Amino acid sequence: MPRPDKKIFYQDVYSVVKEIPRGKVISYGEIACLIGWSNYSRMVGAAVSKAPATLQLPCHRVVNSSGRTAPDWEEQRILLEEEGVLFKANDCVDMKIFAWEWR
DNA sequence: AGTTTGACTGGAG
DNA sequence: CCTCCAGCCAAAC
Numbered sequence: 361m362p363r364p365d366k367k368i369f370y371q372d373v374y375s376v377v378k379e380i381p382r383g384k385v386i387s388y389g390e391i392a393c394l395i396g397w398s399n400y401s402r403m404v405g406a407a408v409s410k411a412p413a414t415l416q417l418p419c420h421r422v423v424n425s426s427g428r429t430a431p432d433w434e435e436q437r438i439l440l441e442e443e444g445v446l447f448k449a450n451d452c453v454d455m456k457i458f459a460w461e462w463r
Numbered sequence: 464a465g466t467t468t469g470a471c472t473g474g475a476g
Numbered sequence: 477c478c479t480c481c482a483g484c485c486a487a488a489c
């Protein structure tokens with residue numbers, strides 16, 4: 361397995377994030393699989409966290425595999441709740457209901 | 464060029 | 477359910 365090209369990798373990540381519908385979420389690892397780099401969830405996190413604001417991407421719809429929001433970004437939860445995403449008592453999004461099924 | 468650093472993940476306790 | 481941790485891998489030091 362060759363090493364991914366940073367530029368292309370980042371673009372692929374952004375192209376997926378752009379498609380996440382309102383009221384739905386997806387995990388870093390899921391995105392990694394979708395773009396063909398299943399072991400690169402950390403890289404997906406890096407790409408999303410550095411996404412240029414000018415791209416207007418719905419980065420708040422990306423959460424970790426357990427449905428937890430990003431550390432030190434309390435606004436993420438607000439943004440999700442504003443579009444109807446509900447959180448469980450343990451501060452996790454109920455993935456059974458809000459996980460995006462790209463199909 | 465070696466070490467540290469994460470918006471991660473799955474599993475163990 | 478929670479915390480801790482090894483495994484993860486390129487970017488940033």
